[in-house]
Amino acid sequence: MRNVCFFSGDITRCGGTERITIRLANELARQRNTRVQILSWTESGPEPGFPLDSRVERYALFKQNVPMKLFLLPAVFRLRRFVQQQKITHLIDADIILSVVSVPALRGLPCRLISWEHFHFRENLGCRMRDFGRWLAKRFADAIVVLTEDDRSQYLATPAKADIVCIPHVIPEKNDSPSACPVPDGRFILSVGRLDFQKGFERIPELAGPLFEKHPDLKWVLVGDGAFRSRIEADIRVRGLTGKILLAGWQNPYPFYEKAEFLVMTSRYEGFGLVLLEALSENCPVVAFACKHGPADIVRDGVNGFLIPPEDFSCLREKIEYLLTHPEIRRSFSDNARESIALFSLESFMDRWNSILTGGKEQ
Numbered sequence: 001m002r003n004v005c006f007f008s009g010d011i012t013r014c015g016g017t018e019r020i021t022i023r024l025a026n027e028l029a030r031q032r033n034t035r036v037q038i039l040s041w042t043e044s045g046p047e048p049g050f051p052l053d054s055r056v057e058r059y060a061l062f063k064q065n066v067p068m069k070l071f072l073l074p075a076v077f078r079l080r081r082f083v084q085q086q087k088i089t090h091l092i093d094a095d096i097i098l099s100v101v102s103v104p105a106l107r108g109l110p111c112r113l114i115s116w117e118h119f120h121f122r123e124n125l126g127c128r129m130r131d132f133g134r135w136l137a138k139r140f141a142d143a144i145v146v147l148t149e150d151d152r153s154q155y156l157a158t159p160a161k162a163d164i165v166c167i168p169h170v171i172p173e174k175n176d177s178p179s180a181c182p183v184p185d186g187r188f189i190l191s192v193g194r195l196d197f198q199k200g201f202e203r204i205p206e207l208a209g210p211l212f213e214k215h216p217d218l219k220w221v222l223v224g225d226g227a228f229r230s231r232i233e234a235d236i237r238v239r240g241l242t243g244k245i246l247l248a249g250w251q252n253p254y255p256f257y258e259k260a261e262f263l264v265m266t267s268r269y270e271g272f273g274l275v276l277l278e279a280l281s282e283n284c285p286v287v288a289f290a291c292k293h294g295p296a297d298i299v300r301d302g303v304n305g306f307l308i309p310p311e312d313f314s315c316l317r318e319k320i321e322y323l324l325t326h327p328e329i330r331r332s333f334s335d336n337a338r339e340s341i342a343l344f345s346l347e348s349f350m351d352r353w354n355s356i357l358t359g360g361k362e363q
Contacts, residue, residue, distance in 0.1 A: 002357065003087055004028055005037045007079070007102055008094040010065075011058065012040070014049035014250060015194070016274040017118045020169050021094045026053040027350055039082060041075070041098070042066070068129065072100065079105040090357055092116055096144070099133040103140045114356060115141045115162070119271040120293045121154035138162055143356050147272040148293045165356055168297065169272050170349035171281050171341060179255045181248040188219040188246075189320070190260035190284070192253045192275045193267070195226035200266040200289075202228050205235040205245060207266075207313055212244050215324055221246045221260070223253045257282035262305070262323055262330060266316070270294040280304055280341050285333035287319050304333050304340040 006021055021038070029036040030053070037057040042065045052058075061078050062071070079101055083091060093102050093115040106113050115137035124130040137144050138160040145167050146152050155164045189208075193199040201222055208220050222232070222245065229247060236245050248256075253275070257263070263279040265288035273294035279286050280298070286305035288295040289312075301307040306319040323330055 001033050001035065002089055003035045003037075004090045004092065004357065005039055005083070005086065005088045006092045006094050007098050008038055008040045009098070010040050010042055010044050011038050011048050011052075011094075012043045012045035016169075016272070017094060018048065019050050019172065020118075020274065021116075022048055022050045022052055022056075023170060023173065024349075024353060025056050026051075027346070028353075029053045029055040031354075037086065037088070039079070041068075068097075068100070075101045076105045080109070083109060083111055090114065093137070093141075094118075096137055097127065097130040097133040099137040099141065100129055103136040112357070112359070113141045113143075115144045117144060117146045117151065117155075117271070120146075120148070120151045120269070122292070123269055123271075142359075145356065148297050150297075151293050163356075165352070167349065167352045167356070168344055169274055169277065170346050171277050171344045172274060174281070175252045175254050177252050179248075179251040179253075181251045183255050183259050184219050184221060184246065186217055186219065187215070187261055187324075188221050188259070190221050190223065190253075190256050190263050190279075191266065192223045192256070192263065192278070193265075194224050195222070195228040195232060195247075197228070198268055198270075199224070199226075200268050202232050202235065203266055203313070204264075205232065205239050205241055207317060208245060209239055209241065210317065211320060211324070212241065214321070218324070219244055219246060221248055221256060223248045223251050223256055225249050253278060254282060257284040260284055262287060262333070264316075264320065265289060265295065267291050267295075268311075273298055277341055277344055280337040283334045283337045285323065285330055285337060287316065287323065289316070298341065298344075300336075300340050304337045 025036050028034050039059045042062045043060045088111050090112045093099050096115045096117045099115050141162040143163040145165050149166050152164050152166045195201050257279050262285040269291050276286050276298045288299055289310045290296050290307040291310045299305045299307050308316045
């Protein structure tokens, strides 16, 4: 009997990490002789933001959110006790920072440890403990799963005891539930993700102004929410773009993918770029900065979209204008979209994960 536990920060959050963790947990729960559990540091909501198979068990290390630095030692003891009581055979850190807890907690226990990197080796999100988590995982985990070959090479630049394995994300399951926010009539560009520094959406009002002058019927929809919302709203008002740039909040993005002219990704960095797979799976072309890491593994420049040199807003505006005025190119990108992401199939994703869980060294 294989008893797999995902150790998560908070599985009730609605980010890409939680979404892909739940997808893998659901698929494993459907396999014979596999028990699946998710243990969160804490749970801020009553239910996960994505459908979770009823066979997946949920637990929390703490009833309320507590700082990791202050509660590191209690967390180590609680996790160790949980693994022993539940007879966990495989622990998957759903965020590599959690290795600071899992590595000492599993010392001497017959439990395989897999650390899952959802960002990339050079990005610590302003938290040095994440760097320490990577250091521990490289030396004590059985395997580290990364999302791109580029990131794998970064991990292998220094010696590592852990196997460093590249498993790209799978094409997300389509969410067929209706969006609470109506999809706009007419032409619109789409961006999807958190409203924060990483995604770079606060640059969109300045970028979009000249486009609206040339295309007065055009709108730009941002699906997502976050710390930069008030900042973006203020800039929209100052530039007189109210009603042109629409902040839809967290919604099911699929109805928007189906109607958008194309998706624009303005990220400063990515761990992978899951929304690119979502959009292309719905035949929605994409325009994305070729930031580190992920977009260059997904977007085939001139085939299913455009890759733009990082932070080159002049080029980005030029390519957006080109797509808006060349519907035949949009149709070509759309026709190529789904076929171009066949590499990210569920079958390939699960084959690689099952190999790692059984001790293989898929790369």
